[in-house]
Amino acid sequence: MPSVVGSILILIAFWLILQSLRSLWSSLFTTSSKKAKGAKLVKRSRFEDFLLDDKVNAGSLAVTGAGADGVVTASDAASSLIQEAFRYASKDGFPVLILYGTEYGFSRQVAAQVAAQLSQRFGGRVSPRVLNMLHYRVLDFRRELVVLIVCSTTGDGVVPSDARELADLLAAQAVALPQNAQYAVLALGDRAYPHFCRAGRLFSEWMQSLLPAKDSELTSRAEVDQEDWPTIDGWLESVIVALSARLTQMEYLYPGSDYLQENIERGGSYLADLANDSSRRYSKDAPFMARLVVRRLLTRILEQGDKETYHIELDITGSGLNYTPGDALGIVPRNAPDVVRDTLAALHMRGDELVDGACSVRQWLEERADLKHIRGATLFDALIASLDGSAALKERELAETLRRDHQAMEAFLQGRELVDVLHSFPSARLPVHKLPEVVRPLQPRFYSIASSPIVHGTDRIALTVAVVRYHIHGRDHKGVATCYLADQVQLGDLVPVFLSRNPDFRLVTDPQCPIIMVGPGTGVAPFRAFAAERKSCSGRTLLFFGSRYRDRDFLYADEWDALVKQGNLELHTAFSRDQAEKRYVQHRLLERASDIFHLIWEQCAHIYVCGDAARMARDVDQALRKILATEGSLNAQQVEEFMQQLERNQRYQRDVWVE
Ligand SMILES: Cc1cc2nc3c(=O)[nH]c(=O)nc-3n(C[C@H](O)[C@H](O)[C@H](O)COP(=O)(O)OP(=O)(O)OC[C@H]3O[C@@H](n4cnc5c(N)ncnc54)[C@H](O)[C@@H]3O)c2cc1C
Structure with missing residues (x-):
């Protein structure tokens, strides 16, 4: 009897083991197939996002995360690019290249519209292909007979990050176009900035140098203020008219086969490398969800109209975001x-x-x-x-x-x-x-990063945010992103963010080199990071800070004070409303003209300006010119040449925006 019971028990145990093995097997199997499906989805959406992204950043082309979930393959990369490039193309049509340089996506939208119109007006006779300048390596310029350029300007006169490599090649005249090629440039910009449409103007100049013949330009450059579609339509109409007149002649020059698709297919792995670059991992449409961990009011609000500025810290643990001081963080806000x-x-x-x-x-x-x-x-x-x-x-x-x-x-x-x-x-x-x-x-908003990964830690990003509130037309109005950060998001909540690299605003690495930082108001944000990284440098570190009142909006006063006491910073302040006569940072620069001139002229100081583009950056620029003219006895032309040289040598860098 006991042996029968024992056998039954053994059988039950055996059955139980079998059942658990089965469920383990089935759970393993379903998890892995779910994972596989998920990976496929992620892979698609990430690359699609990369291509369709309104804010693709410049950065290293190194492949990161190869083999991990979401890695874009060469064939995915090539087929997505072909889809965008050839959406309006026709098989036997005369190829027209539409190159766009975008920061936030508008020139991409315009380029697609140009292609759609060309395709509609010429039928299959013209084959418009659309390409982001970022992907210029798949092009063979020697075979492009008509090139239309649609380029935005970012910040105050800066070429969009994705267009910079091509811009450098064009500036160096290192692009070979057929001498009988034709071109036209559409420059997009914002009139609020002093250097309106500068990137488009530069592309015009470079194309003109490459193709100096009088009739190379299909139509003169148009400059578009924001979404001014009538100007865009006018430019496109004259391109169409000029192209119609010259098309028959141009068709004789065309060998009859388009190389571009094949080149894109061959360039798949290079395109995949770009898409897999970690600095491009997040975007406005696929942001990283960072946790709000610090929100500290930096100002004292004593009366209506006083500045309300916050120091904000976001936890980016697990994002893989490697930022550098000088970069900005994109915030994807929600309306209040x-x-x-x-x-x-x-x-x-x-x-x-x-x-x-x-x-x-x-x-x-x-x-x-x-x-x-x-x-x-x-x-x-x-x-x-x-x-x-x-x-x-x-x-x-x-x-x-x-x-x-x-x-x-x-x-x-x-x-x-x-x-x-x-x-x-x-x-x-x-x-x-x-x-x-x-x-x-609704567009994302950008904030200059106010922390250094080396000094403040790689898992946090700090921002300095001035809240926008105003009363107009009988109603209180709010800045979308600043009020989102100040009112809507609570500590511990997640904020959608992505990185916007700014390779044109970088702290000089030579510790002996003096630096002059000019950053009134929230323009001081990146200098909190720069100053922290300059702690043990032998070169002098000067900061010109300005705001309205010393006792109300002297941002990060304690931190500057500590650096000054340690001998790591020379601080010069201008509080515009603390005395009857308004004082600004440019006045403080002029007061120290001889020292500033000595630092720039003798010691090769690097100058950094951050903040308001409309007035402050212009006034500081004028002050610097005045210092060069008076202290160095330079005439206007010599001053201009010297300033240009400073910019070319990256000794005069500006990160400015319209407030
Ligand atoms: C590269 C870069 C870096 C930046 N860094 C910083 C930074 O470090 N810190 C920072 O605070 N900002 C920074 N900015 C500016 C920031 O991106 C936003 O533009 C700003 O915070 C306002 O955003 P918002 O969504 O709150 O306001 P929005 O909703 O965009 O409202 C601003 C708009 O409101 C209107 N407006 C504002 N005041 C008035 C008024 N008194 N009367 C009538 N209309 C008015 C204007 O049309 C203005 O354009 C930066 C911008 C760039 C491009």
Whole structure:
């Protein structure tokens, strides 16, 4: 009997072991197949994102993470690029190359539009191919007979990071184009910056030097202020006219087969290397979720209008982000809940209506809509169409008057967000599907990184954020990203971020070299990192800081104080409102003219300027020129040449933006 019981027990134990082995096997199997599916998805979306990314950064081309999940293969890379390049191409058409240089994606959008129009107007006779300048290596310029360049300018006059390598080659005249090639340049920019459209102008100059013949330019360069589509359309129309006139002649020169697809296929592994580069891992559409760990008010707010500036720290553990002081961090913000609520009410919508089949109007307002940048003509057309009842006669008249007079419309829109406009047209009922056409898509905002990975740790990124709040048109308005960081996100919450490299703003590595940093207001952010890294350098480290009041907005005063006491920093401050006469950083520079001149002229100091592009950077530039002229007895031309030389030698670097 005991032996029977024993046998049964052994059988049960054996069955149990079998069952657990089976479930272990099945769990292993399903996990790995799920993983495989996941990896495939990640792989696709990451590369697609890389290509379609609105903010692809420059950086090293080293492959990182090879073999890990999400690695882009050579064939994936090539086929995605071919898809973008040949979307409007035709098999036997005359090839036209449309090269775009983008920072935030607008020139990419324009380039695609140019290709679509060429394809439509010429039918299959012309084959437009679209390529990001980043991928110029797949090109054989000797075989390109028509090159159209669409290039944005980033910051104050800077060539977009992805376009820099090609820009360097063109500047050095190291690109061979057929002597009978034709070109045209469309320069995109923002008139708020002093060096409006500078990158496009440079591309024009370089193309002109490469193709000096009088009729090489299909049409003269157009300069576009933000989304000025009429100017873009005008330029495109003259390109089409010129191309029509010359096409038959050009067709004789074309050997009849397009090399580009084959080159892209052969360049797959190089393209995959680019896509797998860790500095490109995150973007606006695929950001890293960093945890907010510190938010400290740096200012004292005593009365309305006083600055509200925060020191913010984000934990980037696990991101693999390797940043360098001088880089900026992109923040993907959300519109404030009260702004979303008020806009929904003004739209007379509940929030669950679908904008594009999948996204609710509430989600679109929260995450995708730039409610400050209204496309006036489209909005007023939509308003007029919706105002047809007799009760809305007055509103319709106002809408029609503004629609007819562009200047009046622009003046009306000045400072108004979508909700403000809708308040003036309470009877209007905009159709939900029209909404994405009436405002621009919400863009990320950039913040100069205020920490050093060496000194402050590789797992944290610090920012210095001045909050934007103002009252206009009878309503309180908020800066989207700054109020998102100041009000919406709580400590411990996740913030979507990505890195924006800035190889043009780098601390000199020679410890003996003196540096002069000029950073009033939040412009001081990168200098917190620079100064921290200069601690044991023998070269002098000067910082010119400015703000309104010493006792209210002297950012990081304690940290500067400690560095000064250790003998690691020479600090010069200008508090504009602490005395009757306004004092700014440029005045402090001029007061020390002889020392500044000596540092620049004798000791090869590097000069760094960060902050407001519109006034401060211009005033500081003028102060430096004045110092060179007076202390060095240089004439205007010599000053100009010396300043250009400083820039070329990266001894005068600027990281400036319009506030
Ligand atoms: C490379 C780079 C680095 C930067 N670094 C920093 C940094 O370190 N720290 C920092 O704080 N910022 C920095 N900025 C600026 C930052 O990116 C944002 O532009 C800024 O914080 C405002 O963003 P926001 O979304 O809060 O405001 P938005 O929602 O963009 O609102 C700003 C807009 O509101 C309007 N506006 C503002 N004030 C008024 C007013 N009084 N009356 C009428 N209209 C008004 C203007 O149209 C203005 O353009 C940097 C920008 C760049 C490009």
